[in-house]
Amino acid sequence: MADVSKLIPGQKVLLQGNEAIARGALEAGVALAAAYPGNPSSEILQTLADSAHSAGIYVEWSTNEKVALESAAAASYAGLRGMASMKQNGVNVAQDFICNLTISGTQGGIVLVTCDDPSGVSSTNEEDARFIARVACLPLLEPATPAECLSMMKLAFELSEQIGNLVVLRGLARLSHTRAGVVPGPLPESKRRPRWDPSQRWFTIPVVPRHQAMLDKLAKAGEIMGAAGVNYYDGPQRPELLVVASGSSRLYADEARRMLEAGERVGILHLGATWPLDQELILEHLARADKILFAEEVDPHLEGGVKSIYAQHVRELGIKDFFGQDTGHKPPVGELSPSRVAAALADILGLPWQEVDPAYQEKAQVAQALVAPRQVGFCPGCPHRASYWSMKQVLAADGREGIVSGDIGCYTLGVLPTGYQRVNAVHCMGSGPGIASGLGKLRDQGFGQPVISVVGDSTFFHAALPALVNARWNNSDYVLVVLDNSATAMTGFQPHPGTGATAMGQAGTVVDVEQVCAGLGLPYAVVDPYDLEATQEALYDALQIGGGLRVLIFRRLCALVQNKQGGHPWSISVDPELCRGEDCGCHRFCTRVFRCPGLVFDEATGKATVDEVVCVGCGVCAQICPAGAIKARPKEATA
Amino acid sequence: MKALKYDPLDIVVTGVGGQGNVLASQVLGRALLDAGYQVTVGETYGLSQRGGSVMSQVRVSSGPVLGPMMPDHRATAIISLEPLEALRLVGTYGHPGVVVLTNDRPLRPQGVLAGEQAYPEPQELRATLEGLCAKLYWLPATAAALKLGNHILANVVLLGALCALDLLPIGAEQVEAALAAMFPEDKMAPNREALAKGLALVREV
Amino acid sequence: MVLPAAPFAPQPTGLERLLAEVINPGLCVACGACLGLCPHLIFLDGQVAAPDPCGLTSGRCWDLCPVAQRGGPGAAQGPIGPVLGAWQGRATARDLEGRAQYGGVVSELLALALEQALVQEAVVTAAGPRGAPQGLRVSGRSGVLGAAGSIYAGGGALGELNRALAEDACHPLAVVGLPCQIQALGAMRAHPDYPQTLERIHLVIGLFCTMNLPWRGVRDLLARHGVQAPLSRADFPPPPAGIFQVWSGGAYHELPLDQVRAISYPGCAGCADLTSEGADLSVGACEGKPGWNTILARTHAGAGLLELAAGKGLLELEPAQPASLEHLNQAAIAKRKRAAAWSEERRHG
Known part of the structure; x- marks a missing residue:
């Protein structure tokens, strides 16, 4: 990412939503920023890391989101400004701390940024993390554009400091990854000196009075946000329909109104501050129209909140018609789009709405029969393909219906054909070893199936450790396979404890997976997943031992990182004389079963070939060819 | 500032993860922003590097700020680094007036490589696309890029080709300036060649 | 309709x-x-x-697959198949003692065939480095000795034969196998897509099969009895012993026969062949004469090799005792009956 501390104030630049959040934090004088990588939030901290030296701040990839927010709270208690950014899942990880922090309160400004992922484009769920604002009684801001990302970050820090509590800013995947014009402001000229006044104590008891204080802070936050101009109305004095919207949905509603040429009939209440809801403002605008539509992603947060306010004031407001999730005008799942909002507007206003000529639509739909789905898969040369290949072979040879408990990372794709669908369960960070730990304790009740838990090297440190200690303690019987590709590859190759590098590019201390295993008293071995025979032998043996937790570390650098570091050593080719093609004795084993995208089956010749644009030269396929037709030769020799 | 021929001007840039799709849309967005237009570039790259479909939307207007997602069936142009991806998005964003500009080099989806699904014959794919747009540019962008020494330049070749159409309010020199702002000077020679090659490809058609 | x-x-x-x-x-x-x-x-x-x-x-x-192809009536030649000559014998060389099964005849015949270049490689079954039996190709006396002895567990040795046949080579091969493997060899030789089997397999030595065991079952049974794999040798002494004898790391153990039967391959129950009827030579234990083998010469090639070995003084041979042969016949008939009953039962559910 770019060093956004170098942007020139007043000069408009194209910034990604996540970069604008980072710039906003710098302009607000953030002193400590921490995060655990998770798309769509990852670029926020990466941008801050790349700006850290010139901005003179501390930026950290933490082991997990809870630790990240705790670090940010430390800055707050030292009188500085701190922030933690995460994807929606991270909010769950941090929730225990959040729900106590909100009672103890904070000193320096502290902001939690959550980047939600409606439709789950790069997530295991599409959770709406706005719940945390209601649960923990925290002020919530929802920007709609990169420019608002910047300005609302500054507001969030100010607000946090004024009320003495955490403030939540909610981004969305589309916004995080949108680039638009942003005009940066100035950076602060002076820095605060960190000091924790020893007379200051931050804790949560007695709970009831502190709970009351927390609610008072929230009410105060509502007043401040109301005055900040982040909520506004845009439309005619007496619209037929009022759209109450937040986030990207505000823009979708605006565009839908334009497409339908319904500017005279539709007003939009833009809500940038969505918790607490500004009751006065909402009552004022509800009075404008008799029909109200909600546009938001994913949960009916505004819909529920506004209806609740309405219920208290129904006598003065009279009968209204509400449209939203409850009436099917806002989908309960997945993200919104301008077309979806337009369809809702058209339906409510009784307007004709046709996206495109039906004859064209039909022709285009028929043509889609030609379009094969493009399922995601492991990259060419990915060590995970080799690892899952070995797991598949060994579990079949073992023959006891072995179970693979999966986890979060690139290797989650093991549930798909690219990983031979060899993963039986995936939930959240660290859940794999926990489930395995439980399975491994069912032996006495007759559970005879072998159990493998796969975790990536970054996940190992994030959330796997407590489950491993649990398994060690209780003597649970399973094999932990650490898929160590020395990178947090799924989210953009961030460093982690096992790599020893830090977010700011300095050398940290390597926290070694082997040493952790040794410290826990776990037997472990390291194998190279590219060496299929050795890997399969080690895994088979590990499965036969039984009796407790044992660890295999499958270590091989991420293929994408390897590509950047000079590439793989082999030049791969197929000898057509030896290739058995579709005959008995092979039947497209490499392309149909192994499924590396670098291998192509040439229908014309009936032989496999190598796609030189795709193949990276890892050489694994040469080990699986039954005819020895796939040749791996050193690259130099062929160059 | 030149008036937009289409307002909003909505360009979909698509392809397969790793083809340089996001970079192409960033270059275009930057060039248009520098020329004074209201620009929103929406990027979708959840699992982009893992062989999935990738799409960016470059949205340009002279007035209101636009959201990151364009309405269905309203694209001005679809630029695709892979021909099947062009057809995929025509299904969502196409209409009889859309202009399609696509690389002709197929990248077969995993299911096709595994023999589970079919990839259409090039002639069939081309004819189908032609029947669903106002004008199709079927260009050998990867072949041209390979001649310049690196298949990854196909994205810049297509940007050059886009500049040869009468859609953008800016010219190739402004796109080149945006590239120059993002690449070190020693990497610019092949990029300039790729832009020029793209322009030439369209003029040959 | x-x-x-x-x-x-x-x-x-x-x-x-x-x-x-x-x-x-x-x-x-x-x-x-x-x-x-x-x-x-x-x-x-x-x-x-x-x-x-x-x-x-x-x-x-x-x-x-011999299990898949099973089901026809047994060969017409009687319960022990075609026999040109029936002998009992043992190897004279002492390097086989304690390693080879019974009289060491199979090892001696194989070693001779290799020395005489009748064949260049022999496919046999031997314990692998971690105890599991596996197919192995040997090409000289020391290799044969290394593989001598049975551990009565399936080792997939014909896979090694298939690999040898897939190589771009034409040298002659010998195979030692159990009746199921000899049946599979017959199917290989008759298969239209496998012409090289006829050309390259010059010698087939079949074993009498009393019981074949899955290796993993054996390993678990051994573990239950505290015996460390790999085994150097194993044996079923004739009834009424009721035991399975195993030698491991110099130590000798006896396992109860009923526990061994319980783990034997269910697929063996349908096999009607006791004596490897399709082999050139079939070899097994000699009933009533410990340390000796019964040898059935079934083809002229097999008889020729046996004659050569006897002529060179490598084997001590006597005509088989009628009582011993009768015992073998009865056992073969019993196995056929069991197989027929099993097949019948499967047919009817």
Whole structure:
């Protein structure tokens, strides 16, 4: 990412939503920023890391989101400004701390940024993390554009400091990854000196009075946000329909109104501050129209909140018609789009709405029969393909219906054909070893199936450790396979404890997976997943031992990182004389079963070939060819 | 500032993860922003590097700020680094007036490589696309890029080709300036060649 | 109403059916005939597995499988098959003592065939480095001695034969196998897509088969009795001993026969062949004469090799005792009856 501390104030630049959040934090004088990588939030901290030296701040990839927010709270208690950014899942990880922090309160400004992922484009769920604002009684801001990302970050820090509590800013995947014009402001000229006044104590008891204080802070936050101009109305004095919207949905509603040429009939209440809801403002605008539509992603947060306010004031407001999730005008799942909002507007206003000529639509739909789905898969040369290949072979040879408990990372794709669908369960960070730990304790009740838990090297440190200690303690019987590709590859190759590098590019201390295993008293071995025979032998043996937790570390650098570091050593080719093609004795084993995208089956010749644009030269396929037709030769020799 | 021929001007840039799709849309967005237009570039790259479909939307207007997602069936142009991806998005964003500009080099989806699904014959794919747009540019962008020494330049070749159409309010020199702002000077020679090659490809058609 | 005739759909004769009828029901006896032909069938730690469907509806894996191809009546020549001459004998060389089974005849004959260059390599079954039996190619006396002795567990040795036959080579081969493996060899020689088997297999030595065991079952049984694998030797002494004798790391152990029977291959129950009727020579224990083998010469090639060995003084040979042969006949008849009853039972559910 770019060093956004170098942007020139007043000069408009194209910034990604996540970069604008980072710039906003710098302009607000953030002193400590921490995060655990998770798309769509990852670029926020990466941008801050790349700006850290010139901005003179501390930026950290933490082991997990809870630790990240705790670090940010430390800055707050030292009188500085701190922030933690995460994807929606991270909010769950941090929730225990959040729900106590909100009672103890904070000193320096502290902001939690959550980047939600409606439709789950790069997530295991599409959770709406706005719940945390209601649960923990925290002020919530929802920007709609990169420019608002910047300005609302500054507001969030100010607000946090004024009320003495955490403030939540909610981004969305589309916004995080949108680039638009942003005009940066100035950076602060002076820095605060960190000091924790020893007379200051931050804790949560007695709970009831502190709970009351927390609610008072929230009410105060509502007043401040109301005055900040982040909520506004845009439309005619007496619209037929009022759209109450937040986030990207505000823009979708605006565009839908334009497409339908319904500017005279539709007003939009833009809500940038969505918790607490500004009751006065909402009552004022509800009075404008008799029909109200909600546009938001994913949960009916505004819909529920506004209806609740309405219920208290129904006598003065009279009968209204509400449209939203409850009436099917806002989908309960997945993200919104301008077309979806337009369809809702058209339906409510009784307007004709046709996206495109039906004859064209039909022709285009028929043509889609030609379009094969493009399922995601492991990259060419990915060590995970080799690892899952070995797991598949060994579990079949073992023959006891072995179970693979999966986890979060690139290797989650093991549930798909690219990983031979060899993963039986995936939930959240660290859940794999926990489930395995439980399975491994069912032996006495007759559970005879072998159990493998796969975790990536970054996940190992994030959330796997407590489950491993649990398994060690209780003597649970399973094999932990650490898929160590020395990178947090799924989210953009961030460093982690096992790599020893830090977010700011300095050398940290390597926290070694082997040493952790040794410290826990776990037997472990390291194998190279590219060496299929050795890997399969080690895994088979590990499965036969039984009796407790044992660890295999499958270590091989991420293929994408390897590509950047000079590439793989082999030049791969197929000898057509030896290739058995579709005959008995092979039947497209490499392309149909192994499924590396670098291998192509040439229908014309009936032989496999190598796609030189795709193949990276890892050489694994040469080990699986039954005819020895796939040749791996050193690259130099062929160059 | 030149008036937009289409307002909003909505360009979909698509392809397969790793083809340089996001970079192409960033270059275009930057060039248009520098020329004074209201620009929103929406990027979708959840699992982009893992062989999935990738799409960016470059949205340009002279007035209101636009959201990151364009309405269905309203694209001005679809630029695709892979021909099947062009057809995929025509299904969502196409209409009889859309202009399609696509690389002709197929990248077969995993299911096709595994023999589970079919990839259409090039002639069939081309004819189908032609029947669903106002004008199709079927260009050998990867072949041209390979001649310049690196298949990854196909994205810049297509940007050059886009500049040869009468859609953008800016010219190739402004796109080149945006590239120059993002690449070190020693990497610019092949990029300039790729832009020029793209322009030439369209003029040959 | 006349229903249209159902379209003709021949039953598949490939991996899918092999899985459905042999491997998944647990009837595989690990002969190895399906191994080494393609990457879809693998063999690890004494067990055959197929991780992925191969996608073809026919294949040699099915055609060659002795369990799949079973079901016809036994050979017409009587309960122990064709016999040119029946002998009892033992090797005179002392280097075989304590290693080879009974009289050491198989090892001596193989070593001789290799020395005389009648064959260049022999495919045998031997314990691998971690105890599991596996196919092995040997090419001289020391190799034969290293592989001598039986551990009575399926080792997939024919997979090694298939690999040898797939090589770009033409040297003659010998095979030592159990009746199931000798049956599979017959199917290989008759298979239209496998011409090299006829050309290259010059010597087939079959073993009498009393019981064949799955290696993993043996290993677990040994573990239950505190015996460390690998075994150097194993033996079933004749009734009424009721034990299975094993030697491991110089120590001798006895395991109860009923526990061994309980783990034996279910797929063996349908086998009607006690004496490897399709071999050139069949060799087994000599009833009533410990330390000696019974030898059946079935072909002229087999008889010739036996004659050569006797002529060179490598084997001490006597004509088989009628009582011993009668005992063998009775045992073979009993095995046929058991197989017929088993097949009948399966047919009726």
